[in-house]
Amino acid sequence: MKTMIGVIGGSGLYEIEGLEGAKWQTVETPWGPPSDDVLTGTLNGVKMAFLPRHGRGHVQSPTSINYRANIDALKRLGVTDVFSVSACGSFREEMAPGDFVIVDQFIDRTFAREKSFFGPGCVAHVSVAHPTCPRLGAAARAAAEAAGVTVHDGGTYLAMEGPQFSTLAESKLYREVWGCDVIGMTNMPEAKLAREAELCYASVAMITDYDSWHPDHGEVEITEIIATLMGNADKARDMVARLPALLGPEREDCPHGCDKALEYAILTQPPARNETLVAKLDAVAGRVLNR
Ligand SMILES: CSC[C@H]1O[C@H](OP(=O)(O)O)[C@H](O)[C@@H]1O
Ligand SMILES: Nc1ncnc2[nH]cnc12
Numbered sequence: 001m002k003t004m005i006g007v008i009g010g011s012g013l014y015e016i017e018g019l020e021g022a023k024w025q026t027v028e029t030p031w032g033p034p035s036d037d038v039l040t041g042t043l044n045g046v047k048m049a050f051l052p053r054h055g056r057g058h059v060q061s062p063t064s065i066n067y068r069a070n071i072d073a074l075k076r077l078g079v080t081d082v083f084s085v086s087a088c089g090s091f092r093e094e095m096a097p098g099d100f101v102i103v104d105q106f107i108d109r110t111f112a113r114e115k116s117f118f119g120p121g122c123v124a125h126v127s128v129a130h131p132t133c134p135r136l137g138a139a140a141r142a143a144a145e146a147a148g149v150t151v152h153d154g155g156t157y158l159a160m161e162g163p164q165f166s167t168l169a170e171s172k173l174y175r176e177v178w179g180c181d182v183i184g185m186t187n188m189p190e191a192k193l194a195r196e197a198e199l200c201y202a203s204v205a206m207i208t209d210y211d212s213w214h215p216d217h218g219e220v221e222i223t224e225i226i227a228t229l230m231g232n233a234d235k236a237r238d239m240v241a242r243l244p245a246l247l248g249p250e251r252e253d254c255p256h257g258c259d260k261a262l263e264y265a266i267l268t269q270p271p272a273r274n275e276t277l278v279a280k281l282d283a284v285a286g287r288v289l290n291r
Contacts, residue, residue: 003251004047005243006079006199008070010086010186010206012229013236014052019043027076030280031068031117035060038073046244049077053086053186062162062185063112071193072117076283080251080259081136082194083243084203085236087229088157088182089165089211089220091175096207097228100144100235101155101182102137103203104130107174108188110161115189117196117284121274124196124265124285131191133258136202139246140239144204147238155181157205159188165220171213183211197284200258204239206232262288 019041036055118124158174162185174180182205194201208228210217
């Protein structure tokens with residue numbers, strides 16, 4: 001099977017460079033419009049698709065992002081492997097602004113978002129015990145290190161609803177009691193939806209600030225975040241450019257089973273399925289619904 005790398009660019013990363021045959025493609029999905037058109041092309045012989053999570057010009061808030069449409073659009077285009085790149089606050093002294101963290105766990109505190117492609121008439125339960133793909137995480141780490149970034153391997157991402165940053169009490173709770181490492185507003189339900197869509201998913205947290213817990217840094221200042229974001233985005237583009245050589249143009253089945261997540265997940269029996277919902281699931285779950 002051919003590899004197609006999908007990159008979801010977070011705050012500060014609204015385009016990538018160097019794609020051969022680059023074109024912005026409009027993708028229609030049954031879940032509504034994605035955040036923006038998708039930039040497609042080829043890099044080192046590997047197909048690529050880039051989607052700015054908030055849209056070019058930063059139009060969508062963490063709550064208004066149509067996460068289902070974004071994941072569906074990437075799947076519909078043929079993406080096999082998704083790298084999420086996000087601006088995050090840090091709960092760890094050693095995870096400093098400018099560093100990248102390869103996230104491998106999440107605590108989902110979001111509450112105002114559509115969290116599943118499935119529902120009445122087609123019920124499915126996938127495992128998200130290990131919500132990221134170790135194979136992609138290793139590639140992201142190698143690519144970021146080659147780009148000269150300080151990388152931390154593994155970390156728990158607290159996904160908050162936003163758009164306001166956390167209170168001091170929340171920041172301390174997430175850090176001291178829940179043991180989280182980074183905080184952001186967008187990786188949930190994105191990671192859960194990627195799993196439902198049988199896409200391998202890795203999350204790279206680009207640290208911009210120390211949230212509000214750090215005694216020497218005070219509260220989160222958006223001006224500081226933006227300054228750090230610009231440097232981080234350059235490093236992220238360098239990292240992304242190195243991914244095709246690491247993954248290669250041909251792909252085996254995922255050794256961790258991300259691409260078979262729906263194998264036994266759908267509980268609704270064929271005669272009881274809702275035809276309208278099943279039709280909407282053509283890209284996401286066609287592999288198992290049409291067999
Ligand atoms: C730039 S400050 C907060 C904003 O940045 C992060 O976005 P993303 O995860 O897409 O990089 C964070 O989640 C908030 O949406
Ligand atoms: N401190 C923070 N909290 C939530 N999202 C963020 N994105 C960047 N910094 C953040």
